[in-house]
Amino acid sequence: MTIADAIDTALLEARELTVGYGAVPVVHDVNLTVAAGEVVALLGVNGAGKTTTVRALAGDLKPMGGEVRLHGQRVTGPLHQRAKHGLRYISEERSVFMGLSTADNLRLGGAVRHRCLELFPELEPLLGRKAALLSGGEQQMLTLARALSVDPKVLIADELSLGLAPLVLERLLLAVRAAADRGGAVLLVEQNVRDALEVADRAYVLSHGQIVLEGEARDLRGRIDEIERTYLAGSELVTAR
């Protein structure tokens, strides 16, 4: 799919999105699109503004300027309203209820239990276990299973990779890829450029709250040095502050 095609069929879109905290914008004039069937990676160094951007897309932070569109319609409501339009958001904090069992966690938020177990059979032997006693990878699998079990039209996942072993991450990224291949639109926030570009169709690179590079993943795979240079520029400036 070309970038022009993606704009035509975007399920999720940011137009000139400016967002921040209090009166201070940290993300400026971001334009991005995610179409049905696509995995789009949002890359960038720590503090670049990835989470801030996706929180605004999910309805968790109010934009200061610009707009968010879902299925081509401008949306301004909170996350639970966007969920009714088929959006699922996996935030940086794993949204696992630690005091509940795996089975009970799979009953929450409209998850479809048999689909969760189809997608992640690894969860079956863990159903009776308290979520607090699952490994980080298992908790993340539980979170992703819940989100994917409803075949979300749009999935936004913020840093699935945090603290996970490479094999577990690969398992999760392949599940995300499969969700897009079933027709979902996936926006994947990642710091790990190589892993993200393995599964993504396109990517955007954020630096200091602005998109500094964007393109098709197959082209960007040959430009990882260039992407990492934007990371270095980011961290130098952060250190100099």
Ligand SMILES: Nc1ncnc2c1ncn2[C@@H]1O[C@H](COP(=O)(O)OP(=O)(O)OP(=O)(O)O)[C@@H](O)[C@H]1O
């Ligand atoms: N709740 C907050 N209040 C004020 N400033 C914040 C808040 N959350 C983030 N920021 C600031 O906004 C900027 C962007 O942060 P953000 O969390 O979006 O970055 P990120 O790209 O997701 O980084 P990371 O890779 O570390 O998750 C940073 O300078 C950060 O300090």
Ligand SMILES: [Mg+2]
């Ligand atoms: Mg973040």
